[in-house]
Amino acid sequence: MDAQELLIWVRGAGLQIAAAVFVLGMSYRMLHLLLIGRKKSLAEARGSEWAGGLRTMWQRSFVLPKLSPRGRFTVVAGYLFHLGFFVTLFFLSQHIALFRAVFGFGWPALPRGVIDIAAVLSLGAMVALLAHRLVDPVKRLLSDYQDYLTWALSFLPLLTGFMLLREIAFEYVTLLTLHIASVELLLIAAPFTKLAHMFSTFISRWYNGAVMGFKGIRT
């Protein structure tokens, strides 16, 4: 198999397999969380579970308590990484073209300059977060191999994508193969690692907010 053939496989069958694992695996994982369920409270409600749950799903992305310097660093770097990741994923013209090809619809792309800034900020934030994980006593204590694995799995698509747009270090075909392959690894690992938080976060927030909402607590 030469480089061309490898690329054809990676962007064809490879991507389909990865996408299938992602969709099926993630659906199973989330459905499982929902099906475990919980006992309905027999206490008298003072407020609405749904209102509290839905509010927290949304609000927890924006309202955070007072933070210490180390907390502020985590939040700022964390936001930059996530925002940069989503901007490059959803607003790069090449990505939109792929979505259009698969789903039949698209949306306007952001200028390349904006994408470049987002990608660089995101990569920088990730490096800073990794360094912080290695030196901060709290994060070091909490971290296990998955924290580093999922960091690498998230970092590689961004890095290879950035290199691809500029043809840094390798030629176009190699970089495109590496980029798509790194995305496939991310897709395959996501349902089975803590990357699953991309969806489960909203279930967690719903439960947390529902408990508070039931008690009539306005958070």
Added chain:
Amino acid sequence: MSTSLQRGIASFVGQIDGPIASFFTSCVHCGLCADSCLFYTETQDPKYTPIHKLEPLRRVWQQEYTFWGKLMKKAGLSKPVTDEELAEWEPLVYDSCTLCGRCSLACPVGNDIVYMVRKMREGMVASGHAPEGLKGATQRAIELGSPMGVNINTLRAQIKHAEKETGLTVPMDVEGADYMMVLSSAEVAEYNDIIGAVTRIFHQAGVSWTIASDGFEGTNSGIQIGSSDLAAELVGRIVRAAERLKVKYVISPECGHAYTALRWEGPNLIGRPYPFKVIHIIELLDQLRSEGRLKTDSVDETRMTFHDPCQMVRRGGMVEQPRNLLHMVAPNFVEMSDPGLQNWCCGGGGGVSANERANPLRTRAFNRKKAQLDEIDATTIVSACSNCRTMLLDGLEHNHMPHEVVGLTELIAEHLADDKEGKAP
């Protein structure tokens, strides 16, 4: 594997529900919960990071509820939870957590961490890893009727005292009364002015109420230690008394965990809804205030602040009510930093105060409250939880701080308008 460890692990497995599985799935080890916990902020020791306190439960979840975890367990590649590990975790789960719930508001992915600690304690009890002090308190509650050892005779003596002081009758075992007042252990033992206070307030407001001789004690050590069976027995006594007297409402005392036990956990513990409603004493007083039935005719010019009890405010939703009442009598009321939902715990809730081993750590954790108090020059701290009051007094004493500590209900009663002007029953 020892039988008790087996029981503990089985209990962990049984406690894991949809919320817990979602929380562990979502945790990204960001460590933000550390900054929300006074045991971490005051010691800077990473082991007090809230989510870390759940590590044994997390591994049980991973090994029993996830695909890879189950596979690894079958292949003998996972690290099983051991007795030694649970013994090591006992101080983290009990001594350094007051179930205050501040971490649950801080987590960016939305994990209700205190919900998990409460459930993890069930497995800790089942495996025999609960602190001696808390075991003793729970045993006294079951056998003697109160963790502090007070009984009906103690109560009767206090009632006699209150009746003499107020010139009013404290209604005991009155069938068909609207409200049944429950007290906390500390209120019967130490803060007994509360009995005279509610007697006068209810007399003025024309509230039909009673105290039950067989269900007057609301402190629930079963909730704190994490034993649903024992917690159910303790709540059951109040439920049976309320049903015997056919009351419409049971009044929860100024006691955080009594409120959580009675209001939110009780029906689930006994397995059926109550035929009566539960109302917190502060909630009731604020309701009487808004109906114009609670009248005061004097104020206290002292600079006062309010210490929010976690179970009443953050986990109970009563932020405005105590403040409405304070505004009636305290014109120089001043808030501490982080008031209301974000308030810092006194350091002794959730069973920590009953656990002598935790005393040195609790004293360190009080530095957070000290810092809050140092920022404002209040002379009186008002609270609405008898355990908070004791912990505040203890911390103030330790730090040679001159503040006075008073209960909100007693404070209101002190400024009650002349009873003759009130609406007598």
